[in-house]
Amino acid sequence: MSATTMDLGRVGIWTGAMDAMPSSDAAGFARLIEELGFRTLWIPETVGRDPMVNATLLLERTSTLQIATGIANVYARDAVTMANTQRAIEEAFPGRFLLGLGVSHAHLVDRVRKHDYSKPYSYMVDYLTDMDGSIFRAVGPEQLPQARVLAALGPKMLELAATKANGAHPYFVPVEHTARAREIMGPDATLAPEQMVVLDTDPTTARETARKNMSVYLRAPNYVNNLKRFGFTDEDVVADAPSDRLVDAIVAWGDVDAIVDRVRAHHDAGADHVAVQVLAAGTFVPPEDQLRELAAALL
Template sequence: MIDIGRVGLWTGILDAHPTSRTQEVAVELEAMGWPTLWRPETSGRDAFVSCAHLLDATTTLNVATGIAQMHARHAVTTRNGQRTLHEASGGRFLLGLGVSHGPFIEAVRKVEYSKPYSEMVAYLDQMLQAPFHAVGADDEPPTVLAALGPKMLQLAADQVQGAHPYFSPVEHTAFARETMGDGPLLAPEQMVVIDDDRARATETALRHMKRYLQLPNYTNNLKRFGFTDDDISTPSERLIDAIVVRGSIDDVVARVGEHHDAGADHVCIQVLRPDLEFPMQEWRDLADAFALT
């Protein structure tokens, strides 16, 4: 199983920059000591191709999809793309796979989104049976699922190597660990705004939270942990605090520790900014705080 470390970085802004610049940034992150970089897939660059460029530019950095959309590729294509990157990178690629969200899949992919759990079960079975007539690695590449609810978390524990929850509070991390049991990888994402101006940090947090609070998969999960429609429709302080750390580097370190205490093996830190520039200074400061070098 790939060793992705206790902390990593998650960023959704790679596609806002030229590929050559993302490769330069990956090299800088590797030099800072970051073990793993996560990237999403929506309607930007192909996640597998982008990961290939990042892996080619580096030598020790692990690259993970958080997540590659199941509906974007046939299961055989996904499995063999995963095998290709696993072999080519020397085992530094981690496939995070998910069903995404109905509004995205139906509007962009023009595919019906009705039974995501059953479709994922069938998809994983097809991946398992995928033929591969090429030189591969001696071992099989790892997979984690975007999982929030108990059924998908159990599937992540039983059929793949673990789970990558997104937009979830620390309470969910404890719930996920209890559901999956010991052993499977648990790698939740954590949004942070490193800013000592509380009002400005809140504005940045809300800007990024807004679209996720319109997606039923996330809002239903929040309701499992006591958040109400009122908390969600006009985000309450309690909800903002649960999803986004607003404050100092020490505040981020403390929240990451809470996730670890709740059962996380790895925490993917997403540094939010009011613009689309890479948060290089924040990433350096966090690397120092976690003593990565």
């Protein structure tokens, strides 16, 4: 498929922080992101708010901001429901919703949702086919909007992202992954990696903040296996004590120039858009002053 028709902007914001605040405050946060000039705000799905409901609320309470799911779990809804939810949001907010889809992780699918995670790649292939063939009998676009990306890490899912979606949204990846993803997907598919950042120039405290946020992901085999493709070892990926080498590859830390350099590195490696996730010590919500500083430097 061709790249998504949406213009995501070169840099967006990725955050799960809105699950930690009332919906009214989440809408205010989205308006701040819009005010700062970011075109796209990425929101996740784990065991918090339904991302489709959340996206609709945020779209309704902003004017131009685009909302992207990073990612919506394909095991949470059947393919017809997912396709027709995308159509319904597109009808209400034309051109402002990007559907990011992913297979999530075994513990969230098998244990939390009680589904079968034995063949996630095959499940995704069939799911996308079923989405494309879904019936829709309501006011709205008969054809699915060309705004669909996959949470792809490995080569097979990256290839699928280029052929059965409009591109990929890799998460928790080094710059080297962006270069590899561009090689695999070719020049036309949208590539929008996530990048964690810490605005802190002290190596000790910056890496401490990074480690606290990395630990949950280093307990997920999908992420660990992907990191090992790029030469990281068992010693690097210890969940509670990742190596400095891994921390520095996954989380950009330092002053704002260091963050700009890392984002530029992703762009130079082939990214169309970088979804920046701001991490800060002692808070789940990205500090407004840091967001303003980053907007001034990145946009």
